[in-house]
Amino acid sequence: MHNPIILFLLVLITFSGCIETQSSKGQEDTPNAAPQVPTNPSGRMVSLLGTVLPPKQLSEKVLEKRVDQLEDARKKYESDPENLDNIIWYGRRMAYLGRYQEAIRIYSIGLDLNPNSYRLLRHRGHRYITVRKFDAAIEDLQRAAFYARPAENKIEPDGLPNRLNKPLSNDKFNIWYHLGIAYYLKGNYDKAISSFKKCITYADNDDLIVANTDWFYMTYRKIGNLQAAQELLTPISRRMNIVENYAYHQRLMMYQGHYQPEDLLDKADRDNNSIDPTIGYGVANWYLYNGQVDIARELIDKILHNPQWDGFGYIAAEVDKVSLGNL
Numbered sequence: 001m002h003n004p005i006i007l008f009l010l011v012l013i014t015f016s017g018c019i020e021t022q023s024s025k026g027q028e029d030t031p032n033a034a035p036q037v038p039t040n041p042s043g044r045m046v047s048l049l050g051t052v053l054p055p056k057q058l059s060e061k062v063l064e065k066r067v068d069q070l071e072d073a074r075k076k077y078e079s080d081p082e083n084l085d086n087i088i089w090y091g092r093r094m095a096y097l098g099r100y101q102e103a104i105r106i107y108s109i110g111l112d113l114n115p116n117s118y119r120l121l122r123h124r125g126h127r128y129i130t131v132r133k134f135d136a137a138i139e140d141l142q143r144a145a146f147y148a149r150p151a152e153n154k155i156e157p158d159g160l161p162n163r164l165n166k167p168l169s170n171d172k173f174n175i176w177y178h179l180g181i182a183y184y185l186k187g188n189y190d191k192a193i194s195s196f197k198k199c200i201t202y203a204d205n206d207d208l209i210v211a212n213t214d215w216f217y218m219t220y221r222k223i224g225n226l227q228a229a230q231e232l233l234t235p236i237s238r239r240m241n242i243v244e245n246y247a248y249h250q251r252l253m254m255y256q257g258h259y260q261p262e263d264l265l266d267k268a269d270r271d272n273n274s275i276d277p278t279i280g281y282g283v284a285n286w287y288l289y290n291g292q293v294d295i296a297r298e299l300i301d302k303i304l305h306n307p308q309w310d311g312f313g314y315i316a317a318e319v320d321k322v323s324l325g326n327l
Helices: 004-015 024-029 060-079 084-095 100-113 118-130 134-148 171-186 189-200 206-222 226-232 246-256 261-268 277-289 293-303 312-324
Strands: none
Touching (some): 060 084, 084 118, 100 118, 118 171, 118 312, 134 171, 171 312, 206 226, 206 246, 206 277, 246 261, 246 277, 261 277, 277 293, 293 312
């Protein structure tokens, strides 16, 4: 049983929006002192529908672990604030606690020092998607793609390791994947298609293949190109080696006809009023493609009752909620 006072302090640290910084005297005495990271006192996130989103929900155990990891990242950052890895991990650990605006500020400070860093641009672009700033995300990710061209492609370390503790994604996949999603959310489907075509060239395992293929498929369906969408499904099979992206694989199996939408909804039900955004968004789109707009609306509303508002499926559901309001 955890001490209630400790738990109260952990919650206070996480959601107060405050970052410890050295005193002004300490910064004067230490030439390499970490730049002060601006704070977001309110910490409020607003959806595309104008609603205030709640703080990120984490279990007591996960919260305690992530607060400890953030503190460790902060100390490393303050000991060497010009180190690129220290900047990136400080931002990532902040984001894992749902403090996305502060993560963006950390990356921005890093980009003042390293304006051509495709790694920083990739991470800030990702978090601009999370905070619903799609134009800013596209700008960052386009720049990341440009600066990454001559660089050796490398595996990107995981901040939230999978069950095998084996990182699966790589720098260039993540740049093009997030750029494709940003274009999709913006409604620029031609650019999304170009991004996903480039992304697939860096998909070197089944998890990356199914993630990219799913968004690529949905993009073709959005513009009514059923033939191109169906062709993407050719290499997808039941016997793929999936470690993380089970929901994307199941959605692709549904598109192939191996599962019915109801089968996936049984897995996605959280309660009577909400469903898992990742599975739910694919099923909602399936009904939309097939002209069953009322069912799609109902599923989108259920997605928007789920607390996982930082997932791409949730954000895409917000976008579709706005567009379906005009139908």
